[in-house]
Amino acid sequence: MNVPDLIRLCQGEVGVDRDGIPGLVTWGAIAAALQARHGDIPPPPMAVPMTSAEARFDESTETLLATLDPKAIPAFRHFICVAKGIAAQFGCDYRMVSGYRTWDEQDELYKICCNGGAHAVPAGWSWHNFKISGDFGVFQIIAGKSIYLDGDTPQRQAQAQHIHEIIGAQAKSLGMEWGGSWTGRSCDPPHFQFFMGRSSPNDTDRANFQRKGSVL
Ligand SMILES: [Zn+2]
Secondary structure, three states, X not given: OOHHHHHHHHHHHHOOOOOOOOOHHHHHHHHHHHHHHHOOOOOOOOOOOOOOOOOOOOHHHHHHHOOOOOOOHHHHHHHHHHHHHHHHOOOOEEEEEEOOOOHXXXXXXXXXXXXXXXXXXXXXXXXXXXXXXXXXXXXXXXXXXXXXXXXXXXXXXXXXXXXXXXXXXXXXXXXXXXXXXXXXXXXXXXXXXXXXXXXXXXXXXXXXXXHHOOOO
C-alpha cells in the first residue's frame, strides 16, 4: 500500500475526507481519536492559515474578543485563526458567541441551573468572569442563510460536535483548555479558556481580579 492510500485508510477510520492529504483536519481528527481511546494527545504538526496579527474576524467574534483581558487576546487570536481554518475545511465558520460575563450575569445563569436549566457554576467560579474564556459556535451557510449548527437538528449538532472535537484536540498546543475535555455535567464542548493550569479559579484569582481587574 502506498503512503496516500495509507493516509486515506486512516482518514476513513477517523471520519474525515479521504483525500490522501495529511492536513490539519486529518491530524486533528487523529489526535481526537487517540485522545478518546487512550486519554492522551500526541503533539500535532501545526499550520496556521493566516497570521493572527493580520486577521480580522467576523463581527461577533471581534466584539466579544474585545471583552477579554488584553493579555489573553493574542493567544485567543492565534487559537481562532487555527479554529477557523479547521472549520473552513468542513465548509463552516467558527465564531465566538460568548466572552466576558459579569458576576451578576453569572449568578443569573446559576439560578437557571438551580431551577433545572443548563449547567452553570456560581459567580466567581467561571473563568468567563475573569475575562479569559470564550464560547464558540459552528456556523454554516445553508440556502443563503447562516445556520447555528450547535442549536439546530440532531444531524447538524453532531457535525458541530465533530468540529468542536477536532479543534478541542488542538487546544492544549495553542495554550487553551477545552471544556469538552471535562467530564459529567461540566462537559462543555463550545467552551475554551486561556490555560491556567487549573480548571476553576481559586481565592487568589478572585482577590487579584477584584484588586487589579486581571488574573494574568
Ligand atoms: Zn463557556
